[in-house]
Amino acid sequence: MTPKTEDELSEIIKAARDPLQIRGGGTRGGAGTGALLETGGLSGISLYEPGALTLVAGAGTPLAEIDTALARENQRLAFEPLDHRTLLGSSGEPTLGGVAATNASGPRRIQVGAARDFMLGVRFVDGAGNIVKNGGRVMKNVTGYDLVKLMAGSWGQLGVMTEVSLKVLPVPEMIATLLINGLNETRAVAAMSRALGSPFEITGAAHAPRGVDGHPVTMLRIEGFETQITYRAGELKKLLAEFGDIAVETDQDRVAAGWAWVRDVALMKDKPGDVWRFSVKPSDGPKLAAALGAEDILLDWGGGLVWARMPEGTDARTKMGDIAGHGTLVRMSDGSRGRIPRLHPEPAPVAKLTDGLRARFDPRGLFNLAPVPA
Known part of the structure; x- marks a missing residue:
């Protein structure tokens, strides 16, 4: 239809x-x-x-x-x-x-x-x-x-x-990416948090233990007029000097490709296993990454968004322990289909509200089923 x-x-x-x-x-x-x-x-x-x-x-x-x-x-x-x-x-x-x-x-x-x-x-x-x-x-x-x-x-x-x-x-006049190599997850989140807490308007903050070249990379994005970018990049390099050498990429095609790589989680493309998406406090990102023991990890949103590629059939939510947040099974293998809920279970009060909304907007139950796993 x-x-x-x-x-x-x-x-x-x-x-x-x-x-x-x-x-x-x-x-x-x-x-x-x-x-x-x-x-x-x-x-x-x-x-x-x-x-x-x-x-x-x-x-x-x-x-x-x-x-x-x-x-x-x-x-x-x-x-x-x-x-x-x-x-x-x-x-x-x-x-x-x-x-x-x-x-x-x-x-x-x-x-x-x-x-x-x-x-x-x-x-x-x-x-x-x-x-x-x-x-x-x-x-x-x-x-x-x-x-x-x-x-x-x-x-x-x-x-x-x-x-x-x-x-x-x-669209801004210019976009630039600051690149810091070699940080572990804890140091990367510390660097991203410091940058995000600065007045220099960070519009992207991500970390991959294995970047495109296979080595750890932390990425910070700034956008604006060219003169602003020059000034802010210089100030950020001074602010983050203790985290190591910082390169500044201003080639617009390379910058766009790098953030598309982060946005679309291209790190996990064509690799086996299940892909999970966790939302937690940025400060808990490194702790969750360590607890998951994932085959691939990508931290976005300053550490608050954790993408993890896990072995097929692993219910990664059970590894969260006392970490507050929620996990969604985004890419599901055949071994997980039908066994692991795709969406994070709702607390009882929220579930009650959800059921009420579904009864109001879908009284015959035509739509109110969990999304079909991709």
Whole structure:
């Protein structure tokens, strides 16, 4: 089923008697199980006002189409959405709805926020076939449910998105990466924390024990006008001098490729095993990395986001011990499928709220199933 309009989608859902699997571009797998419902027909940019930094597009709009339109005006999606195709080895085309439904956000989240923070409004069809609109084209508070925030990261479990309104931002004149080699996880997080606590506006802070060349590398990103970059890079080198020699990369193609490598977790591409994504306090990142004993580790968000490639069938959550946070099984091998929950179990009070929301927006249980493992 591939509806072309919101009304067609509404009629399909009203007529449904069994669960539906919602799929956009197919790069992350689908949400739910059952008959396949594709949103690719709900495509196209309906409004783009560069001066107002606002874009409105159908949920099935390919992300590449949006990036191209924004690039013509020297603008971008500042939250830097993760492209799951690299990590999952999937095909298809990332769509705006998929980005919104998974709250896909990259390394720049530490400075500008997540995808949900740039979503101004959504339109969706709920489990009863009702067309629902929330938010608008400007940032403002709303009364009642903040459905924009609820839909972001919901994996289609509350309804099928048809349209998303977004705030966009200009592309900076220059982007640079500061590179520190040879640090262990504890020293790397200390360096990243010091940089992030400085006034020099770090927009990316990541560490890989095995970088592209196989050696430990810590990466710090700064963005702005060229004169600003020169000054801030110099000050950061003085601030972080105790952590070793610091190189500054300003070739824009190399800088972009390096952060795409971090964003898309390319370190773990085409390697066996399960891939986990943990969100913890940055100061707990090194402790979790040591506890996991993973075959590959990547720390992003200053140490607060831990990517780990684990042996097939390992429930990595059991290794968290007393570390507060949550873990998501992002890439699942056949040996883990059906045995290990993909999503982190919710505390009882949160689960009660979640069940209430699902009963309100999906009373017939068409969508409220855990995402299908990719």
